[in-house]
Amino acid sequence: MNLSAPFIRRPVATLLLSLAILLLGGVSFGLLPVAPLPQMDFPTITVQASLPGASPQIMASSVATPLERSLGTIAGISQMNSRSSQGSTRIMIQFDLDRDINAAAREVQAAINASRELLPSGMRSMPTYAKVNPSQAPIMVLSLTSEVLDKGQLYDVASTILAQKLAQVSGVGEVQIGGSSLPAVRVALEPRLLDQYGIALDEVRQSISAANAKRPKGAVEDAERHWQVQASDQLEKAADYLPLIIRYQDGAAVRLGDVATVTDGVEDRYNSGFFNDEQAVLLVINRQTGANIIETIAGIREQLPALRAVIPASIELQVAMDRSPVITATLHEAEQTLLIAVVLVILVVFAFLGRWRAALIPALAVPVSLVGTFAVMYLLDFSLNNLSLMALIIATGLVVDDAIVVLENISRHIEAGETPMAAAFKGAREVGFTLLAMNLSLVAVFISILFMGGIVERLFREFSITLAVAIVISLLVSLTLTPMLCARWLKAETSEHRPSAMQRWGGAVQTRVLAFYARGLDWALKHSLLMLFSLLATIALNIFLFVSVPKTFMPQQDTGQLIGFIRGDDGLSFQVMQPKMEIYRRAVLADPAVDSVAGFIGGSGGINNAFMIVRLKPVTERKISSQAVISRLRETVPKVPGGRMFLMPDQDLQIGGREGRSSENEYMLLSGDLDALRKWLPPVREALRALPELTDIDAKEVEGTQQIRLVVDRDVAKRLGVDMNMITAVLNNAFSQRQISTIYDSLNQYSVVMEINPQFAQYPETLDQIQLITAEGARVPLSSFARWERSLEEDRVSHQGQFAVENIGFALAEGVSLDQATQAINNAIARVGLPTEVQGMLGGTGGAFQQTQQNQPWMILLALVVVYIVLGVLYESYIHPLTILSTLPSAGVGALLALQLMSIEFSLISLLGLFLLIGIVKKNAILMIDLALQLERQQHLSPQESIRQACLLRFRPIMMTTLAAILGALPLMFSSAEGAEMRQPLGITIVGGLVLSQLLTLYTTPVIYLYFDRLRHRVNRWRGVRTDAALETPL
Template identity: 40%
Template sequence: VIFGLFGYRQLPVAALPRVDFPTIAVTATLPGASPDTMAASVTAPLERQFATIPAITTMTSQSGRGTSSIVLQFDLDRNIDGAALDVQAAITASLRKLPANLPAPPTFRKVNPADIAVMFIAMRSSELPLYVTNDYAEQNFAQQISQIPGVAQVLIFGQQKFAVRVQVDPEKAAARNITIDEVSKQVAAANSNAPVGIQLGKRQNVTIQATGQLEKADAYRPLVVAWRNGAPVRLDEIANVRNSVDNDQVAAWFRDERAIILAVYRQSDANTVEVVDQVKANLPRYQSQLPASVDVSVINDRSKSIRDSVHDVKETLAIAIVLVILVIFLFLKTLSATLIPALALPVSLIGTFAFMYMFGYSIDNISLLAITLAVGFVVDDAIVMLENIVRHIEEGMKPFEAALKGAREIGFTIISITLSLVAVFIPVLFMGGVVGRVFREFAVTISVAILVSGFVSLTLTPMLCARILSPVDHNKKPGLFSRAVDGVIDGMLALYRVTLDVVLRWKFTTLIVTFLSFAASAYMYVTIPKGFFPVEDTGFIVGSTEAAPDVSIETMSALQLRMIRTVLEDPAVNYLASAVGFGGIVNQGRIFVALKDKAERGDQMKIIQRLRKAGSAIPGMTVSFVPVQNFNLNAGRISRSQYQYTLQSSDLDELYASADRMMGRMATLPGLRDVTTDLQIRNPVSFVDIDREKAAAYGITTDQIRLALYNAFGAFQASTIYTQASDYQVIVEAGRDFQSDPNQLARLYIRPQNAAAGMAQATGAAGPTQAALIPLDQVATVRRSVGPLTINRQAQQPAVTLSFNLASDVSIGQAVESIQKAEREIGMPAAVTTSFSGTAQQFQDSLKGQGALLLAAVLTIYIVLGVLYESYIHPITILSGLPSAGLGALIFLRWFGMDLSVVAIIGILLLIGIVKKNAIMMIDFALVRRREGVDAETAIREAALIRFRPIIMTTLAAALGAVPIAIGAGAGAELRQPLGISIVGGLAVSQVLTLYITPVVYYYMDFIDQWLSRGNAAAPAEAPAPAPVQPAE
């Protein structure tokens, strides 16, 4: 108990066990590059190098405008730090294959981009420009938060980093015989922060510093970029020079106000609550460094929902303990007798915390769920021991003698119950994948609790019985409460005696009922909808918006702001943050919505339906919403919906055509919602077809044309402004009026290379004659077409991912079946391979092992019971009640509209342990009576009647331990309810059936056992029987 209390105080708090796949995200940028260029020159070389790293399970990539993102997901057993070293080595090896003008080497983070940040922080000011607020966000918050242990990265949505933008008017420049690339060179030459030197003197040294750096737009405007006709041409004559931001294609909002949004991501192996606590502890210090005009708001703190969920499980545990103790008191009728199992309960549970600490577990939904369910099991052993001792005391024995005799009689039974119950969870320990990793902690925790309770029941419980219980005074008249309880129990026993006699007269009919229950269970298992993990209500949802591929940032921002205000009108919404343009994709946005407390709003799925309907009324934009889950298995894909279906092929025409057909078919499936695709190939593209002969005749090279286009439209970084706090870009580009008109592209001017004249001298004299500028349309033609906005790949192959949500009454199993049927209907080409990914893939993997898991559990128990009873036959008798338990669980799940999720499967596994416990108590007693020479029918009848009270007590204890889980409505209850309902349903049906099925099956199995014994003359002698149990009159 002491070690358990110490361990409990040291255990971390989490939503679930640590089951995140080790994931590393690699990013690279090349401003101005098209998606095709990024995919071919940056993404592909990196992917080829990464493919040599061992234990990668999934590699996905997305190439966009000037950005490349590659996500590597590793095997669960791969150490994330070792994987990071391999990734760094692969990046280094690939550098020589990457473009020489890549601004910086690719970087990586130990983070899953598909995961939701553990905390969002909004920064805004009504007095300061956004780029000033952005500096505070970067330097005072992001950099310092990134250094906190467990933080993977801090992304800034709507980043507004300061930059000077020089927006050249090509027509004005050409009128003065100047090209944009010449302007870029002059801007770069004018802004210098290079070292000058030191003046060395005899007595002192003097540092020389030239005023070469220009830091604001005002300093660049009078810059002389050329001399024409003896007069200077200043920069502001041909360009609009302004203080701006380095990326004006992004925006973010807090509520409906422009803001800088910081998203704090944890490392895949970090604890969410610990990371959030450390960040919040440091926030006051960070805020003290800010001006008073900068407002800081924590938008969402995911640790709150985790703490609420864990707190609710603790309340459920307390209720379960109270209910179980109440059952014990009702049956034993005395406080002294009730105190004994009530003491065994905390000793066993608290002792379990010591082992949880040793194994590195946490206080989470799964471990606390195991402890809550263990309440029923823990007291069962104590009840069985206590009830047997109390029975002897009621027969007139002294407490000490009754404790000794009762412990000897029931010791083997408790050992059998304990070991066979633990055996149920042995297959769980060998489950692979993420499901096995989640429930391994559950299996170990509940097994430890059961083993500790078995030890306590064999040692502490008999000792307490001998010391606390008093001899029964048969002359003392029982009280009203005692008589009432005895009357109810005696009435139930009398009814059971009569019905049992009827069943024993109709044994063959009862045997048929047994086989029918098995057939019904198999039918229900095949037909019930299959699920993965239930959808939790965490109070946080994410919306994804999308507009046409050619939408401008101004139009997209207006649409997004309209959607934001629509969401804010919903009474269930507390606050939100939103962003557009992240990842270089202007036409997509995200809305992070924090809902009000559960008591102040309705079901989150109904809220999502409302918001989806409201958003559909906004023309020019599509929107979908998904609830944020503590269990995220998406492999790096930032998806608009919860589930993904991926098509792959090296034949792009076949891939794109098949994806379009499948998209259209899935959109018609009634069980799917928010069907979207990441295929965006209708983005307007201007192709410049160079006439190389004409270009050569003018003395213009292909690289000159490329450089002129890049200077005009590539957000060319001409120079860098260095300060002690940060560095900022000076960007040269064509003016926005020029950029907004596709027809102006041909009016870009280029100077022939072999006729270029020198610039005028600084004396002010006119320079030599400048060569005439050649417009682009003289050496090239411009045609409009469409191309990809992003290029997505998986396992180094082009891929298209279709995402979807589910209707409220549809399971993922039903959705998978309907999608596979649709795939067959459209006739998927052989060149195209398909697969489910993320959560849907993990569901398929878990479905393959469900039947094997249940079979392995039954087989393991059979082996353990066979060893304990030295029999091949009677373990079958003990397991005969399992079909009825499974039938009850499946009926209740269907009744309450739930699918057969992996959580419900664990509940059925627990039923295997609970139901066979009742059979063990009967069979142990019957075997003793058989060895005393009593016939099989009489032996099992006596066993059933004498063990009726402990069977009812233990079943009620287990059921009431699960009732608070089944009816729970607090935070995270959706995850736990299927387990509670399956246990309660299974016990409700099996309790009725097994009280009759087990005696009948025993009768026939005993006949078979006797027949086999007579037919095997060489059979070994029977093991010595335990001390006989005296049956009650």
């Protein structure tokens, strides 16, 4: 059966169908979203709860624990982390990758509702949840600065106006604001004056709450008119609160201004942001799932003039960070690489066949295959990203193989004297099964990736399906368009035809190379044992090289951006932390490779923590990698007592969702016994710090934060009419920046914040001046029934899976791979000797690496088994698939040697290259074996003569297809612009594997074929089965 015959006879229909594929693909290309990597949705939900003034221990025990117990009953949770700090608890729940996030969100809300009765009654509101994607980095950061307005006013503009308008831009998801908080009226009470007037804190709170109300007042009307009732029931500015009467004493009014300083400030004074050298409020913008990053950022930039027009003229709105330039440059470089690959493979065809007409045929077939792939990508909601474009670049060398096999076979018949039409019918029919075997076995490799599950399947799904689709379209094109064009465009050789100089030179070179190969092939067939030994040697060498090659999870990207974390010693005040932050900020900004720095200190991260985004200059200007910039900053940034700075390159793929981590890698200690965890943290921390393979160790340095512990004499307190609720309430009033009233505005809501004057809150002795009001109205000093003492307590409490956890972040020393660091850590922990009640494990990227490393051999084995099954079905043989797969060990050796010679670590991208080699290298064996079987059946040649002739006849297409694949990957190998870190390992793996495989398999495959043929004959004789080649008709 000749599948190509109808298309050869109907050239118009064939061309129109090809044009339709081009049209659909071209339209789809413009609709595809753009992203750095495929959409990686880690179903994650965060639960946020607040109890102002509560210590981390209270938040962990009374808020986090009840919530965790309730949430822990939800099915499909893969990991649950919580972090409790002063007044706040944040729980991050990661679900299985196949869990529906919307269904999970409904169950999370139900779990929160179920825990209502177990939560403290003093919580102003129930915990809230939000769906997040921890792997998705912000796409843009805007900064607001002003020489006139304070940071509270800037935050108000950002919250009230800008965040709302930005959220309306197509593609924009969550907009977060940092660097300050909303404006507020701050009431700073003077303890001495309160004591002088005999006024308790709660009395002030009640007076303010009662005097500032915003409630419905109804309406009055008569027979003709209707009047809405309004009242001056709300105080809006600090000056309005000063004359507020707290009480009358001795006939005179005691006003709020008599006992407090009232100012217009912000809700949280332990919060500040910056952009370069200026105080700033930052707008951190994330995109919606599946949105086109480039179009979303372009839409935001289009709105900037309109946004600047609606905010006060004294505010300067600037772009502090924009991810689009690097992404655009990376994708542009990938597109250029794709074009270069197409040109190179077309030149291969011309170099071997010496005719431009012949070269133009694959020049048309390749675009149809590649452009047609865009239509399927659009239907599957794929994006244009580094991996999908790499798939198309690699596909260039693969799809041209099909056109080359058809074109070369038809050309061979034309050179033998047949007409182009007859040669097209005959040549297409001869290689039809060969193409089917080559492409189905290649598709099987990538389809097997889809069954691996986990992050590998999610990461490489688009790559695999994109490449598989391109291959299937290429198979269809090679059986339809290519033979039709050969029948119409190629010309028969005539006696009057004089070959061009290029053809004569190319023909002479090919003749000499073929003769050299024939001599080498004859030698290999005579020394078959040596060839067999070389195969066994490559298998053993594969195992050795795979074990010894340095490994990592993913190549370290240079995104032009660094993430910085500044840690202050536990117990440092916000006022002390700010100058330390300034030292680090100035040092980073002074580096010649740094373009800008933006960040904030305090807020939800804690008063002794700061975060910064460092934008680097383009790589063409700085001339060094982002990792080299970090190494230089480690040397140039001054050592600040009580502070530490950690920098890491920002990556497109974010593994792990723990908040505030300072490194991609971390080691976690877990225990149900908090005391045991505290005991074993220091020896583990010091053991890791002593390892030369690690640097930037980030772990808790002291056993707690200095705290004031109030010891209450409950008997005396009871006698005085005071209970614990009254005590905690008065302390909350005094020291928690308590929000005691709400000011309603037409655009937003603001708070009245009460505390004692910060200058009095600096000393523990202030506690002695605090008074309480009993139920009978008596005022009781706190010192009459309680004393205070200094103690050390945790400033934050973290849980994972309801176990207490401590995280130790670390970075890799220069020249150290992740697997080397992992081995060093395991050895160090073994020497420490953790007890059974304390468990240690790698987290973040290190944890993901450890999991995938264990699965890698099984992934490769699965791909081999799938290919074997497909080939066995096609050839109806148990033996021939083994012969074809015998080509793979040499490719593995070549790939691993190339990685080591180029000092490239083996990563998931390199693993992807090995999968590609499994699909590519076996094509050579299929071309040989398929023709050898045909010669045995049709011409009744001996197995040795048939395989020898098959090798010589298929030598030219084998060289052409292999060179096309090598040249298609060569631009990846030598890529040096943006995004090269992701492309280089793939190119090096493919080129190295193909080169060594080509040198060996041309000689080892015929030998293996003959050995297995003899084995087959012996087995069949033992079974009493005929062994005619005619019985071995492929499917």
